[in-house]
Amino acid sequence: MANDDVVTVDVPTSSGMRRLGESLAAVVTSGDVVLLSGPLGAGKTTFAQGIGKGLGIDEPIVSPTFTIARELSGRFASGAPARLVHVDAYRIGGVEHAPGSDVATALLDELESLGLDEELESPSDGTVVLMEWGEHMAGILSDERLEISIDRSLAVAGTGASPQSSESSELTSDGLRHVRLSLIGSSWQRRAAAIRRAASAAVEGAAPALGTDETAE
Numbered sequence: 001m002a003n004d005d006v007v008t009v010d011v012p013t014s015s016g017m018r019r020l021g022e023s024l025a026a027v028v029t030s031g032d033v034v035l036l037s038g039p040l041g042a043g044k045t046t047f048a049q050g051i052g053k054g055l056g057i058d059e060p061i062v063s064p065t066f067t068i069a070r071e072l073s074g075r076f077a078s079g080a081p082a083r084l085v086h087v088d089a090y091r092i093g094g095v096e097h098a099p100g101s102d103v104a105t106a107l108l109d110e111l112e113s114l115g116l117d118e119e120l121e122s123p124s125d126g127t128v129v130l131m132e133w134g135e136h137m138a139g140i141l142s143d144e145r146l147e148i149s150i151d152r153s154l155a156v157a158g159t160g161a162s163p164q165s166s167e168s169s170e171l172t173s174d175g176l177r178h179v180r181l182s183l184i185g186s187s188w189q190r191r192a193a194a195i196r197r198a199a200s201a202a203v204e205g206a207a208p209a210l211g212t213d214e215t216a217e
């Protein structure tokens with residue numbers, strides 16, 4: 001109904017987050033751009049690991065410290081070869097630049113030096129761009145993208161976990177994550193049903209709270 005379809009799903013565990021990435025990998029195709037946002041420890045890399053698994057990538061998917069982008073080889077659900085460009089813009093977009101500074105330009109410069117700037121605007125055949133801290137780039141990208149935002153909930157509802165774990169324990173123990181997938185552009189909106197199915201399959205048996213978010217801005 002709305003211009004931008006939104007799918008929301010609550011993911012209680014890190015393995016659930018990996019499953020979500022893995023099942024979404026089945027709907028990902030050549031030329032896709034997927035942006036991940038959320039605070040440090042939200043689960044962006046965990047989700048990326050699921051995508052990697054779903055694309056049959058053997059190499060470990062980690063957040064590189066000194067590079068901002070890595071290229072990994074896998075294959076699509078169709079069997080065609082896939083090249084995953086995993087970008088982690090934390091160093092550029094996450095901390096060192098204040099909000100509102102020209103993060104997008106700084107990131108584009110870095111990607112250009114890696115020969116990857118073109119990939120963001122129009123990924124080449126067989127390429128999928130998956131970008132952590134990608135929210136800074138949304139404005140300069142193509143109209144077609146999947147934006148995934150992950151939020152940690154501070155009140156851990158419905159689990160036995162200690163609700164007031166305010167410090168580092170929260171980053172390592174399983175905890176509920178609210179995931180919001182914004183399907184931007186017609187190529188993603190055409191896949192809405194498959195994405196909803198993938199999301200609900202990923203959290204099956206784990207009290208899914210899945211639905212279309214029509215009111216949130």
Ligand SMILES: Nc1ncnc2c1ncn2[C@@H]1O[C@H](COP(=O)(O)OP(=O)(O)O)[C@@H](O)[C@H]1O
Nearest residue numbers: 012013014017040041042043044045046174175
């Ligand atoms: N429901 C969940 N989804 C994803 N990660 C979770 C979840 N619950 C706990 N975690 C933990 O949170 C951390 C997320 O780290 P990571 O994926 O590297 O975050 P980011 O890349 O967003 O900084 C991991 O230690 C993971 O095990």
Ligand SMILES: [Mg+2]
Nearest residue numbers: 044045063132
């Ligand atoms: Mg990360």
